[in-house]
Amino acid sequence: MPDQPGFELDQIDGRTMVRLRVRPQGAKAAGKALQLPRQASQCQGEDPVACWLGPDQWLLTSDTKPPGEIISHIDQLLSTQLHAATDLSAHHVCFALRGGAARSVLAMGCGIDMHADTFAPGQCARTHFADVLLLIVAVEDNYFNLYVDRSHAQYLRNWLAKAGEDPLTHLQNDGE
Numbered sequence: 495m496p497d498q499p500g501f502e503l504d505q506i507d508g509r510t511m512v513r514l515r516v517r518p519q520g521a522k523a524a525g526k527a528l529q530l531p532r533q534a535s536q537c538q539g540e541d542p543v544a545c546w547l548g549p550d551q552w553l554l555t556s557d558t559k560p561p562g563e564i565i566s567h568i569d570q571l572l573s574t575q576l577h578a579a580t581d582l583s584a585h586h587v588c589f590a591l592r593g594g595a596a597r598s599v600l601a602m603g604c605g606i607d608m609h610a611d612t613f614a615p616g617q618c619a620r621t622h623f624a625d626v627l628l629l630i631v632a633v634e635d636n637y638f639n640l641y642v643d644r645s646h647a648q649y650l651r652n653w654l655a656k657a658g659e660d661p662l663t664h665l666q667n668d669g670e
Contacts, residue, residue: 500595503654510556511582511641512564513547520575521550527571537618537631545618545631553629553641555588587647589640591654596636599657604628610635624653 516524524530530552531538537545542556542564554564561581568579591600601608603624613619618631626649629641642650 501591501593501599501654501658503651504590504592505647505651506557506588506590506639508557509583509588510542510554510559510561510564511586511588512542512554512561512568513551513580513582514554514568514577515551515580516572516575516577518550520572520577523575524572524577528568535617535619537616543631545629547620547629553582555639585644586641587644589642589647589650590633591638591640592636594636595658596638599654600630600638602657603653604630606630624650626650 514524514528514530522532525532528544529539530544531546534546534549537543541558542554545553545555547553554568556564561583565579565581568577597608597610597613600606600623604621606613606619606621613630613632615632615634615637618629620627620629622628623630623640626642626646628650631639631641633639640650
């Protein structure tokens with residue numbers, strides 16, 4: 495996508511995405527064994543990065559490890575408890591949204607307070623964004639990873655492109 499005023503959007507290809515679910519009563523033990531975030535809406539780790547999705551589920555992402563390696567590691571460490579580690583890599587798309595207007599354009603599409611003091615690096619949130627389910631991860635100030643179902647990726651790309659257009663340009667073009 496061409497750069498928009500104030501932000502740029504790039505698709506991150508090849509990112510591994512594994513969702514882990516455990517029984518609620520086993521969440522504390524799983525979190526400890528795998529060093530997963532235990533606080534709501536938090537991410538931690540470097541590779542893989544683990545994002546809290548709920549009290550008993552997380553999304554683990556990696557740019558270097560294949561899904562089988564992550565799932566095997568999970569299976570090994572959680573061998574005594576019921577869990578489900580599912581490869582979502584082909585099911586989801588990740589976009590990197592960067593730039594000074596990134597927070598503003600995200601605030602246009604959802605009800606989350608995107609102010610830097612409220613949604614800081616290391617935090618994540620699942621939300622309805624422009625009528626699609628989206629996981630937003632604050633990587634750095636004004637840099638976000640957006641995880642969306644593959645079937646909604648083009649819609650999201652188009653929505654963000656439209657949101658980044660200068661409304662004055664449209665008004666001038668519509669009047670011609």
